[in-house]
Amino acid sequence: MNKEQLHRYISESTGNESNICQIYAIKDGDVAYEYCRNGFKTLDAMNVNSVTKGIMALLAGIALDKGCIGSVDQKVMDFFPDYSVKRGEKTIYDVTIRHLLTMTAPYKGKSEPWKKVCTSEDWTLAILDHLGGRKGITGEFRYATLGIQILAGIIERATGEKCIDFANKNLFEPLGLPKRILHGDSSKEDQFDFFMNKNPRKYEWYSDPQGSVTAGWGLCMSAKDMAVIGALVLDDGLCNGKRILSKEYLKEMLGPHLKLGERFGFMNYGYLWYKPYDDREVYAAIGDSGNIIYANKEEKISVGITGTFKPRIFDRVEFIEQKVLPAI
Numbered sequence: 525m526n527k528e529q530l531h532r533y534i535s536e537s538t539g540n541e542s543n544i545c546q547i548y549a550i551k552d553g554d555v556a557y558e559y560c561r562n563g564f565k566t567l568d569a570m571n572v573n574s575v576t577k578g579i580m581a582l583l584a585g586i587a588l589d590k591g592c593i594g595s596v597d598q599k600v601m602d603f604f605p606d607y608s609v610k611r612g613e614k615t616i617y618d619v620t621i622r623h624l625l626t627m628t629a630p631y632k633g634k635s636e637p638w639k640k641v642c643t644s645e646d647w648t649l650a651i652l653d654h655l656g657g658r659k660g661i662t663g664e665f666r667y668a669t670l671g672i673q674i675l676a677g678i679i680e681r682a683t684g685e686k687c688i689d690f691a692n693k694n695l696f697e698p699l700g701l702p703k704r705i706l707h708g709d710s711s712k713e714d715q716f717d718f719f720m721n722k723n724p725r726k727y728e729w730y731s732d733p734q735g736s737v738t739a740g741w742g743l744c745m746s747a748k749d750m751a752v753i754g755a756l757v758l759d760d761g762l763c764n765g766k767r768i769l770s771k772e773y774l775k776e777m778l779g780p781h782l783k784l785g786e787r788f789g790f791m792n793y794g795y796l797w798y799k800p801y802d803d804r805e806v807y808a809a810i811g812d813s814g815n816i817i818y819a820n821k822e823e824k825i826s827v828g829i830t831g832t833f834k835p836r837i838f839d840r841v842e843f844i845e846q847k848v849l850p851a852i
Contacts, residue, residue: 595621
């Protein structure tokens with residue numbers, strides 16, 4: 525498939541690829557491909573949903589490298605000495621940063637308390653109320669978008685900076701990417717619009733009333749931004765010869781640490797990043813609506829794809845490998 529055929533395939537798609545807005549690829553440090561549609565330009569940004577989690581994993585690594593966090597095995601409650609633990613709750617004291625990063629942290633209840641957390645004044649403290657439970661630490665994978673909010677709180681308390689400032693200073697700006705600004709509103713109506721609106725957004729990051737970023741979703745990036753992040757992963761934490769993140773942490777981050785089930789395509793899981801194949805050096809930060817950072821160490825190529833809201837699209841790895849890579 526060449527580039528013209530790929531463009532035609534996407535433009536004529538009525539299925540999974542119909543919501544694609546941007547594709548950007550970097551190979552061996554050079555721009556290999558860029559494509560925009562649906563009114564988007566290369567530098568436009570959009571909510572990349574759970575790709576945000578992959579960025580949080582990078583920020584946790586930077587905080588570790590700087591010594592702000594002791595280790596991934598440090599207890600979560602070390603960072604919240606002022607938090608009042610519920611009477612009878614013991615498990616919460618055993619939860620570590622590693623549990624958050626691998627999605628093996630335990631939570632009370634069967635579902636995430638979206639309404640409670642997203643209407644509270646402090647989303648980090650609100651989700652802490654949900655952490656723990658009677659079953660203890662089981663090592664079971666439990667995908668919890670709201671749980672990653674705790675990681676943002678840890679980074680803020682460990683570094684003494686707002687997470688967005690830490691991200692701008694230590695990740696986005698050193699990579700030559702635009703600074704992010706706080707979105708600034710968190711009403712129910714605004715949250716709905718943030719997910720559903722199909723127009724380009726500012727370089728912003730959704731936030732709670734305290735000015736803390738939403739750690740599990742809500743970061744706005746372009747496909748170019750994501751490809752640059754992917755290139756950082758491929759270059760073992762270096763950008764133009766400058767060390768952004770340690771090679772040792774990246775190796776740990778990419779894992780694998782867990783083997784996931786059918787719901788997640790039997791992929792492996794690292795620290796909020798996926799390893800789709802057991803025997804290949806391919807990694808991805810994946811979000812709803814097909815938003816993805818794809819990093820292929822074998823081919824030395826990174827790909828970013830953005831897509832407007834469309835339900836039941838999760839994994840674009842197959843599309844990238846079957847359609848995009850051959851065109852490049």
